[in-house]
Amino acid sequence: MMIDSVFVFSNDLLKYKFNSHHPFNQRRLETTLDLIEKLGAINQEQMVQPRIATDEELLLIHDPNYINAVKLASVGQLSEHVAENYGLGTEDTPVFSNMHDASAFLVGGTLTAVDYVMTGKARHALNLGGGLHHGFRGKASGFCIYNDSSVAIKYMQEKYNARVLYVDTDAHHGDGVQWSFYDDPNVCTLSIHETGRYLFPGTGSINERGQGTGYGTKFNIPLDAFTEDESWLNAYTTALQEVAEFFKPDVILTQNGADSHYLDPLTHLSSTMKIYREIPKLAHKIAHQYCDGRWVAVGGGGYDIWRVVPRAWALIWLEMTENSNCSGSLPAEWVEKWQSKSPVPLPTEWDDPSDLYPPIPRKGEITEKNAQTVEKALYPIRNQKTIK
Template sequence: MGKTALIMSDKFKKYNFGKFHPLKPERVLLTWELIKGLGLHERENCVVAEPVMAKDDQIGILHDKDYIEFIKKVTREQQQQQKISDKTIVEGLKYNLGPGDNPIFPFMHEGSAIVVGGTMVAINTVFEDNGITKAFNAAGGLHHAMAGQASGFCIYNDPAIGILSLLEKHDNDDLRVMYIDVDAHHGDGVQAAFYDNPNVLTVSIHESGKYLFPGTGFPDEIGVDAGEGYSINVPLPPFTFDDTYLDILDELLPDLVKAFSPDLIVSQNGVDTHCLDPLTNLGLTTRGHKGIFQRINDLSNKYCHGKLVAIGGGGYNLSVVPRSWTMLFAELLGVLDELPEEIPKDLLESLNITAANEPIPKLFVDPTDCKEIKTRRTSYKFLEAQELYVQEISFKIKQDILPLIQGRK
């Protein structure tokens, strides 16, 4: 078994939209505290690595120059004047920055560039022949950012930049990367970056855009030109829960991985699919998250020599995120089954000081009789409808899209 790199730094705290924004840097800090508290970072097959702030030309492999310059400009203004001019505020609207999802914040460029650098370090580390086959950057997964605009709490699109940089570095090697996005929100920015590229297969499994931002990610979004067939979208109805979700993975992912034969899998592991997440409407539990992580890791071991880069993503309930992402990291290390059933009491008390109003439960895996979970489960007719949906969408993808990938293998 190869080693696993953990990309971690206090510098990730700079990516901070402010105390009233739902994307809280505490998510990453709590995950780091829980990983350290359990001693996972000291395992023999764990390598802790520091992120390196991405340079402008690296970010510019995806993002427009004027957009990057504006992000740097507002960062300078805030640092020098402690205030942004009215002219700059108006200019920011052009880039989807301002009141709402993407408020301007201090250290915006540095905070965003260090996240990008963390994912680039993760990808490059795994792809070098150095005995490290897996890596985890919990701060990454900012999958909504577009070339010239911020979107959905995302300033720079770290997964797209990391993959593009790898492809550029291995331009003549016909390198193939499979990107699997299990966030509750459609991975629209990554899809857009590779929509005509047959070397990157993007798979996004998310709550339907009929009900949730960004309003995209429907089955007919399959790519264009040479990339036709290399964009897979599985929109889910609200209240989809563990069994249905895992059935979809089992139905689709093995066939897609076999057909595409990736050299590397990059997974975006948003955990806002959880039933307690305040911004989404799905019904998963940490039990489901555990099953997702195991399946993706197994596919990397079976089909691409274990090479897997796992990054974070959405997740807006502090009682959920650190538990799920710690299980993800333990799975990458190969020690998930060794985690204690309960988080040690003294560690839990320490974590809950940071978690404040969202206390972390003592169990890693949510109990099946949890009241909040049971309220998400409805009638048997609804469950039957979910099962039918899985069958229908799996059949459609296998019939219409899989042959396009197989035909170009």
């Protein structure tokens, strides 16, 4: 029997922890799930345990020497010099005990979500522990050790012969996933992110369109710093609708980094909760329009783990399950439970106040520039010159 949506979670996903002061903090998963539970918006039938990804599955994307290095680092047996060659032991990706297993569980969680959707057990599946889009074939990068989305896409291709549309709305460019499939015409990537002029990883220009037979199936919308809701949503809705119509995928995989918000400490965009209401709505619509509902969603960035991420990520699940209980006040018992642990006052409402930040003086200029960026990024589709 098919159930509409599944939520992948276990405490194993919380073990991906670099150290207590690192910005990547999986407490986000706990606060989000607790918010969903306090709303009465999930039941046990919808909860699914992740499994650990096998070495064979990791090898779909990752180099065997790299996997071995991660395993050695996990037990303190990798020298500092060798670790550095693999992007391990850096400020972004410090080595931690049991790192391989913790990382492989995040990948296995996304593969669990994929199997539920692709075998027809569920129409939609959410693994908020995933979304580690900066991981490369042989190198850790940007808080990411193994790239669960890349592994999941390759897995969907090999096991289910699927054409995959990957949509990345993290403030940071989805570089690891894009480069994994840069010459593959059966994987379309769309990343909407803050311009790399100011932000890691510095890539994601409109000219990165793929290569070889994959040319014309990679799309990037680099937005100007301080972009606000209206301009952000215009870029997202225009690009996703046109790219989906062009590519006609079998399944949609969305990466839902929640770091484009004004309050995020690592980025420079000026969006509010408005975009996090709309992101899953359009993804849901596109999944039903082109993919018979097949939609796998993962987490990603999001470094204001108290005020932003729980609300943004809960909205994905509420959209998946068509639950409209997401306006007005947040559950008081959720606020009370987490306020004592939070270093900042928690929000009490789903939506942000209208005076969240002072007016942006360059709003018109930023909006116009973003509109031109979208126009240039979608030029090949609109002019039917893309090699498909």
